[in-house]
Amino acid sequence: MTAIPVTTPTASPRRARHRRSPWWYLGELLIWAFLIVMAIIEFAPISWIFATSLRNPADSFKLPPDFWPTAFHWENYLAVIQSPRIQFLRFFWNSLKIALLVTAAQLLTCSMAAFAFARLRFPGRDLLFFGFLSSMMVPATVTLIPTFILIRQLGLMDSHWALILPATTSAFGVFLLRQQFMSLPGELVDAAKIDGASFLRIYWQVLLPLVGPGLSALGVLTFLGSWNNFIGPLLFLRSWENYTFPIAIVNLQGYMGTGNRAHVLAGVMISIFPTLLFFLLAQRFVIRGIALTGLKG
Structure with missing residues (x-):
C-alpha cells in the first residue's frame, strides 16, 4: 500500500495590505495644514521683531509690515549695548543672576517637597498637598501688596533678595514633580531600602536622576518667568544699578515712546537669546531623563 503524499498549504509571501481610505489622507492633510498655519502665526511676530531690529528707524512703522529683513544694520545691536540710557552689562547680569538663583532654588525646594508628598507617609500629607494646590x-x-509689606518689614527693599526669596518655591513646581515621582515604580524605593539607603540618598541618587523631563520643564518655565519679570523689579527696586533687563528695554523706549524703535526691538531680540539658549541646554537633559526612565523587565 503506497502512502499518498499530503501537501500542506504554504503561506503566501504577499500579505494583505490594509488600504487607507481617502478620508484618512484628508484628515492627515488637514492636520498638517493646521500645524503649518499655527507655526506661521507663532513665528510671524518674532520674524517681524528681528527684521525691524535691523532696519533704519524711519522704516520701523512701514505698512504693510515686512516679516523678512530688508536691511542689515547690525549697528543697532551695538547701539543697544553702548546706549547711554542703560547700563547694558549691569542690567543683563542682574537679570541673569536672579533668574539662575531662582531656577536653582525652585528645582531644589520643589523636588524635595515633591519627593516627600509622593514617597513619604506622614499625618496630614494629603491635606497639606491640597493646600499647595489651593x-x-x-x-x-x-x-x-502682602508681599510688598513683608519685604519692607524684612528690610529687603531695593535688593535682589526681594525678587529671589519670594520665588524660591512654587506650588506648580511641587505638583509637576510630584506627578513625576509618582510615575516611577515603587520597586526602586524598596530595593534602595533593602540596601540600607536613607530617604535622602533615595531622593538624591535614585529617584532625582530619573525625573529629568520634569526638572527640565520646570527649569525652563522658571527661568522664563524670572527673566521676563517686569512688575517685581518695578515694585521692589529703587536704585539704578539694581534694575534688570526688562526695565532697561522700557528705558530704551524713551519718554512717551519717542525712542528708537529699531533699538528697542534689538534689545528685545537680545533678551530672547538667553531664554533660547537655556531651552536648548535643558533639552539635552530631557532626552537623557527619558532614556534613564526606561526599565527592563
Whole structure:
C-alpha cells in the first residue's frame, strides 16, 4: 500500500495590505495644514521683531509690515549695548543672576517637597498637598501688596533678595514633580531600602536622576518667568544699578515712546537669546531623563 503524499498549504509571501481610505489622507492633510498655519502665526511676530531690529528707524512703522529683513544694520545691536540710557552689562547680569538663583532654588525646594508628598507617609500629607494646590488658584496680583509689606518689614527693599526669596518655591513646581515621582515604580524605593539607603540618598541618587523631563520643564518655565519679570523689579527696586533687563528695554523706549524703535526691538531680540539658549541646554537633559526612565523587565 503506497502512502499518498499530503501537501500542506504554504503561506503566501504577499500579505494583505490594509488600504487607507481617502478620508484618512484628508484628515492627515488637514492636520498638517493646521500645524503649518499655527507655526506661521507663532513665528510671524518674532520674524517681524528681528527684521525691524535691523532696519533704519524711519522704516520701523512701514505698512504693510515686512516679516523678512530688508536691511542689515547690525549697528543697532551695538547701539543697544553702548546706549547711554542703560547700563547694558549691569542690567543683563542682574537679570541673569536672579533668574539662575531662582531656577536653582525652585528645582531644589520643589523636588524635595515633591519627593516627600509622593514617597513619604506622614499625618496630614494629603491635606497639606491640597493646600499647595489651593494656592495655585490665587492670582499672583492678589499677593503683591502682602508681599510688598513683608519685604519692607524684612528690610529687603531695593535688593535682589526681594525678587529671589519670594520665588524660591512654587506650588506648580511641587505638583509637576510630584506627578513625576509618582510615575516611577515603587520597586526602586524598596530595593534602595533593602540596601540600607536613607530617604535622602533615595531622593538624591535614585529617584532625582530619573525625573529629568520634569526638572527640565520646570527649569525652563522658571527661568522664563524670572527673566521676563517686569512688575517685581518695578515694585521692589529703587536704585539704578539694581534694575534688570526688562526695565532697561522700557528705558530704551524713551519718554512717551519717542525712542528708537529699531533699538528697542534689538534689545528685545537680545533678551530672547538667553531664554533660547537655556531651552536648548535643558533639552539635552530631557532626552537623557527619558532614556534613564526606561526599565527592563
